[in-house]
Amino acid sequence: MTTTAVQQEGRAHGLSGFTEATLGGTPENTHHVYFARQPLLNRDGMLCGFELKIQQVTATAQANADSDASDAADRESPAGVSAQACIGALIRALMSSDVRLALTGHRAYIDATRELLLDEAVKTLPPERFIFELPPEINVDDELIARIIALHGRRFRFVIDHVTQVDDRFARLLPYAETVKIDLRRTPPALLPKLASVLKSAGKMLTALGTDTHEEFETAFNLGFDRFQGYFFARPHTGETARRVSAPRHALLNLLQLLAGEPTVAQLEAELKLNPVLVMHLMRLANASGLALGLRVTTLRDAINATGTDKIARWTQLLLYADGRKVALEDDPLLQLAATRARFMELAVARLPDAGRDEADAAFLTGVFSLVDAVFGGSLENTLNVLMLTRPIRDAIERHEGALGMLLTLIEALERGAWDVADQTCQALAPLTTAEAAQLALTAAAWAGIAEHSADAEGLERIED
Template identity: 85%
Template structure:
């Protein structure tokens, strides 16, 4: 992303001039060499409590003065880096990227869990990270000896927190690290089912927080929840569910669907006013949205008709689309995992399609709709096709969501890969999305996450508040 693009994004999000300058300064260079994927962690109430940052370092010869004579480009796996980089250069590049404003904004105020190498822990540069924002995950392959333990003790004294990552069994390495770890991550699908309850019980008795890795279905979540796990990493919350904890289609959501159907037909102000008057809750949110926008112009909106005129149908439509994902609980927007995921995906689709050749206003609108409605079955349950038809979406959008077909479908595949940190899948998707590259896509995904995270402070999105069911 160019400096100008970053600054424009900042203004679109309601950022101050100083923040724009910061975004336009170090971000472009730092994120050029390090790609991030963001995976949510949820607490027992189903709310966001952190993100794991999947990391891949990619260094071009021009950006890396330590490259070997061949100048060959190379890429590492999660937490890895090109072999031709010096350890210090690799560590410094990673720390610079982690400290960029876009990474900070993408975390929406939550801590980031990052895999650390032995070399990074022993490097003094690691101390420049703010301990309250980053949690260090100790991977299974890390070499544990007296030197590493001493370093962990030193960093622990500086308030850094540690997680033993991807535990599947108890061994000598695990036993040495356990006294210094606040949290243990247990892989639900690689741990023997008979061992899982005992392992969870012993660790809980020892006062450790437990994170369930691989909670991608509601069954996974319920098993881990019943065993007393504290955190859950996986996308179970974005899957349809018909059990007792399923989302119910409330009257406000029916109202939102009716409003979306009306907005799809280019309604008059009088038609919108009549529909909104049937739903006092929506009127309340629209008035807040309109006044948030109007305050910048020194205006005060006092009537519903004025609110519609001040806000505009485009903003009302997007506000309504995102409100579909708001559950009935009164929690902060940045803590709602499904709303954050839907908003991030929609914004990414919109930004990414604009990088393609011959993309215009219709394409960007269709891309946003594809992203925002790609989770609609998680809200309403039932048949995805039926729900998409009720929303009266165009055939390309429906095909993209239901079958991942067309350019929109490929973009959807791309953002899904970035959400999982599936770099090879992302590379493959980008082959048919030229000139968009995977590095650019990863940066756009961070930009989209930042947009979703600060949306409630944006004048355009003051209406993104919780609706009482």
């Protein structure tokens, strides 16, 4: 599939096309810039930002992308392309509407190479949207310090990234950094409490990198960390810090089981009347969809008819993940993750041969229920039994088997910025490419972050108590 064909197909699905630039005036030097998005949570467990993992590949360097991926310099200056041209392409990509929408109103943390910071084009980035992370390999000298001071005067903020110990480089950067990101797994355990205490006393914000388990989160939380980067929130957890849900779980499961058949309006009305919280959400959903048509829904039966069973089913599936507190959709990390996965898989499966509406529905269900154990805890198998999912969906969730399983592997790789895994998986999912998959993930993230009540929101409106 050509790039033009892919772009045309993407627009048909609500995409704006790939983020790319033609360098040197020749099509073979087309330069792709794409991103993975990793959440940062605050001490309340709510989203407060995203780190954008950046991948830059030129058409001429595509074949060597895997071997060069670990080399930061090659990522910044792919074969045959000047560093300045790469920086220009990166900044255009960062300023695209796709990235803005995928950030859902939160700030983006980006790795800042020396070349990027010293380039005048960096000043065109809005400082209220982007925070620069200073990676361990950056060369710190007087020129760089002077540049950081100048950019700081323009309201840009800096993070010292991947800190595991105190050294000269760290000491030189510390006065100009607002935040220090500490790698929990690589920092000596005996050093961690002292390092956190000293930095907090110095007025620095602390971000815990690598909080993929609840134990790691609790360790960092008790040490006074302010931000947490990792997927601990998507793992099963019980106890005092377990996630609260916005409606009784049994009520949501009963409704899902009813929706799995072909319920009548009367049956849906009877089930919903048993659960006032669900009625409240449905009335909001129905009026959000009806306002664009100048309608006002005032009865439960009208709400069911106005919304439709398909939209009610999707709303109920996603409502499983909604936090029990009054949390805006765009700030709820688990709901955002589940919604993004579901929408990504629905969009991505459409790129595969012979995929139709049934495959799209199955892909959405695979994505939305791939995290269900984070809500219910206990055995994933038992929860999937209750949901009565089909065998291909269960095989995909439990064992990552089949095309749906490969798509789930792909979105998990994109979530972590594991570009090598994404490349390998896309080879088995041809004609889907890594660049296209990354674009679809941004599109899905934007869909998941819709905050306005809109008739075009396809059933994913703000969920609040």
